[in-house]
Amino acid sequence: MVKPFVPELVYVEPRALEYPLGKELKQKFENMGIEIRHTTSHNQVRNLPGDNHFQRYRTAKSTLVIGIRKTLKFDTSKPSAEYAIPFVTGCMGHCHYCYLQTTMGDKPYIRTYVNVDEILESAEEYMQQRAPEPTRFEASCTSDVVGVDHLTHTLKQAIEYFGKTEHGQLRFVTKFAHIDHLLDAEHNGRTRFRFSINSDYVIKYFEPGTSRLHERIEAAVKAARAGYPLGFIIAPIYLHEGWKEGYREMMEKLNKALPADARKDLTFEMIQHRFTKPAKRVIQKNYPMTKLELDESKRKWKWGRYGIGKYVYTNEEQEDMKDTIGSYIASYFPEASLDYFT
Ligand code: SF4
Numbered sequence: 001m002v003k004p005f006v007p008e009l010v011y012v013e014p015r016a017l018e019y020p021l022g023k024e025l026k027q028k029f030e031n032m033g034i035e036i037r038h039t040t041s042h043n044q045v046r047n048l049p050g051d052n053h054f055q056r057y058r059t060a061k062s063t064l065v066i067g068i069r070k071t072l073k074f075d076t077s078k079p080s081a082e083y084a085i086p087f088v089t090g091c092m093g094h095c096h097y098c099y100l101q102t103t104m105g106d107k108p109y110i111r112t113y114v115n116v117d118e119i120l121e122s123a124e125e126y127m128q129q130r131a132p133e134p135t136r137f138e139a140s141c142t143s144d145v146v147g148v149d150h151l152t153h154t155l156k157q158a159i160e161y162f163g164k165t166e167h168g169q170l171r172f173v174t175k176f177a178h179i180d181h182l183l184d185a186e187h188n189g190r191t192r193f194r195f196s197i198n199s200d201y202v203i204k205y206f207e208p209g210t211s212r213l214h215e216r217i218e219a220a221v222k223a224a225r226a227g228y229p230l231g232f233i234i235a236p237i238y239l240h241e242g243w244k245e246g247y248r249e250m251m252e253k254l255n256k257a258l259p260a261d262a263r264k265d266l267t268f269e270m271i272q273h274r275f276t277k278p279a280k281r282v283i284q285k286n287y288p289m290t291k292l293e294l295d296e297s298k299r300k301w302k303w304g305r306y307g308i309g310k311y312v313y314t315n316e317e318q319e320d321m322k323d324t325i326g327s328y329i330a331s332y333f334p335e336a337s338l339d340y341f342t
Contacts, residue, residue, distance in 0.1 A: 001211070001212070001215060002176075002209060002210060002211055002212075002215075004150050004178040005062075005092045005147050005148055005150075005151070005178075006032070006034070006151075007029070007034060007062055007063060007064035007110070008034070008035075008059070008062040008063065009034070009035050009037065009048070009049075009059065009062070009063045009064075010025075010026075010029045010034050010035070010036045010037070010063070010064050010065075010066065011036075011037050011038070011039045011042065011045050011063065011064070011065040011066070011109075012026050012036060012037070012038055012039070012065075012066045013039060013040070013041060013042060013065065013066065013067040013068060014038065014040065015068050016066045016067055016068055016114050019068075019114040019115055021114040021116060021152065021154070022066055022114040025066050025112075025114065025151070025152065026066065028151070029064075039065070042065045042067050042107070042109075042111055043107075045063070045065060045107070045109055048060055048063060048109075053285065054286075057108060057286050060090075060107070060108040060109040061090075061091075061092055061094065061108055061109070061110075061209075062092060063109040063110065064109070064110050064111075064112060064148070064151075065109055065110065065111040065112070066112060066114060067111050067112070067113060067114070068113060068114065068115050069086055069113035069115055069118070069119055071086075072118060072119065072121075072122040073122075074086070074122065074123075074126060074137075075141065077137075077138040077141055079339070079340050079342065080136070080138050080171065080269065080339070081136035081137055081138035081169075081171055082126070082130070082135050082136050082137070083123075083126055083135065083136075083137050083138070084137070084138050084139075084141035084142070085119065085123055085137040085138065085139050085158070085170070086113065086119065086141075086142060087112070087113055087116065087119065087139055087143075087145050087154045087155060087158065088110065088111065088112045088113070088142070088143040088145050088148055088152075088154070089104070089110070089111045089142040089143050090104055090107075090108055090109055090110035090111055090142075090143055091110065091143050091144045091147055092110060092144075092147050092148070092209060093144055093147065093175060093176075093207065093208075093209045093210045094207075094208040094209040094210075094287075095175075095206060095207045095208075095209075095210065096205075096206045096207075096283055096286075096287045096290045096292045097206055097236055097238075097273060097275065097283065097292055099279070100142070100143070101279065101282045101283060101286060102276065102278050102279045102282050103142070110143065110148060112148055112151075112152050112154065113154075116154050116157055116158070120157075120158065120161050123135075123137055123161075123168065124165075127165060127167050127168050130167070131166075131167045132167060133167070134167050134168070134169055135167055135168055135169070136169045136170075136171060137162070137168065137169070137170050137171070138171055138172070139155060139158065139170060139171065139172040140171075140172045140173045140174070140194075144173075144174050144175055144176060144210075145172050145174070146172065146174035146176045146178070146179060146182075147174070147175075147176045147178075149181070149182070150178050150180075150181055153181060155172065155182065156181060156182055156185050158170055159182065159185040159186075159187045159191045160185050160186050160187070162187075162190045162191060163185070163186045163187045163188035163190050163191070164186075164188070165190065168190065169190050169191070169192070170190060170191040170192070171191065171192040171194060171231070172191075172193070172194065173194040173195065173196050173231070173233050174194070174195060174196065174216075175195070175196045175207060175210035175211060175216065176210060176211050176216075176219075177211035177215035177216055177218065177219035178211075178219075179193075179219050179222065179223060180222070182223070182226075183222060183223070183225075183226040184226070187226075187227070187228055189227065189228075189229060191228060191229075192228070192229045192230070192231050192267065193220075193223040193228040193229070193230055193231070194230070194231035194232065194233055194267075194269075195216045195217075195219065195220050195230075195231075195232055195233070196216075196232075196233045196234075196235055197213060197216060197217075197232050197233070197234055197250060197254070198213070198234065198235070198236075198238075198250065199238075199240070199243060199246030199247050199249070199250050200213060200246060200249065200250070201240045201242070201243075201246050202236075202238050202240065202246075205290075205291050205292075206238070206290070206291075206292055213250065213253065214253070217253060217254055217257045217258075218257070220232075220254075220257075220258070220262075221257055221258065221259065221262075224258065224259055224261065224262035225259065229265045229266075229267075230258075230262050230265075230266055230267075231266065231267040231268070231269065231339075232254070232266075232267075232268050232269075233268075233269045233270075233271065234247070234250075234268065234269070234270050234271070234325060235269070235270070235271035236271055236272060236273035236274070237270060237271065237272045237273060237321050237325065238273045238293075239273075239313065239317060239321070244324050247324065247325050247328065248328055251325075251328040251329070251332050252332070254332070255332040255333070258333075263333055263335050263336065264335055266333060266335065266336040266337070267336065267337050267338075267339050268329050268333070268336055268337070268338045268339065269338075269339045269340055270321070270322070270325060270326075270338070270340070270341040270342070271341075271342055272312055272313050272318060272321060272341070272342070273312075273313070274302075274310045274311060274312045275294055275310065275311050276304060276308050276309065276310050276311070277296075277308075277309075278308065280294045294311075296311050298314075299311035299312060299313060299314070300312050300313065300314050300315065318341075321341075322341050326338060326341075
């Protein structure tokens with residue numbers, strides 16, 4: 001069982017100490033006896049301990065920077081929401097396929113923002129622009145925000161904030177089961193609590209440092225009992241040997257565990273595995289022993305964001321995964337909605 005994240009090294013940006021959460025976190029880590037370094041900017045977090053890239057990458061993944069979010073302009077976040085809301089960047093997980101490896105480049109440390117009120121004020125402006133249309137905010141675009149939230153309670157604050165809004169909805173997705181502090185948040189049904197799930201094979205070989213399937217399912221049951229609308233993202237769907245059986249077992253376990261109440265307002269999202277050429281290079285550098293299949297000749301090339309082509313499964317394979325996993329969803333969870341396959 002993966003333990004709740006505790007950083008090995010903490011950096012504090014000076015302006016972070018102007019905010020109560022910044023002071024509180026610094027004090028908390030001091031009390032825990034964790035080494036704290038001061039930095040003028042997170043860009044200075046260069047000289048992490050380690051003799052080589054491999055070690056420094058691992059140190060970075062257990063380094064937390066307490067900082068300020070300067071850009072309060074949000075990115076769009078299709079297809080799951082209108083906007084990405086930034087509370088944290090980076091992640092302590094070690095999923096081999098993770099897109100953060102390329103987007104975070106040489107700064108894979110975790111950075112948590114303490115100017116939460118300012119971020120929420122910005123969300124308020126976005127909501128007003130669209131009102132009376134609802135506005136959905138996705139909190140998981142740049143991190144697994146739950147992984148660090150037991151320390152910061154930022155997400156909890158956001159859940160309660162959106163719980164009081166008229167037009168706002170919050171959503172996030174996690175591979176971590178450390179959610180107990182979120183169970184008493186006053187969410188008023190305005191936050192969709194999603195878990196990323198996968199076959200045992202994918203979790204075992206490609207998702208080190210995250211909670212196992214049964215732990216995520218147990219956490220999902222707790223979230224459902226706390227009245228949260230639930231969702232599951234099956235991602236990345238990966239065609240390993242025995243994948244049909246693997247994904248069927250996953251759905252069976254979910255079916256056995258989920259209480260009846262949780263099934264009425266339940267969503268599924270399906271995302272196939274994909275990679276880009278730059279991602280492949282970074283994955284092979286950070287996880288040289290990975291079993292992850294990254295053979296361009298077996299995939300279909302597709303235009304991606306910023307003009308960087310991505311490699312997805314062939315059309316026949318995509319149809320097969322949609323039909324197979326889609327039919328499991330339809331038979332086990334007939335009331336659920338399948339939001340998209342991509
Ligand atoms: S838990 Fe999510 S964000 Fe973290 S490494 Fe894994 S895929 Fe990336």
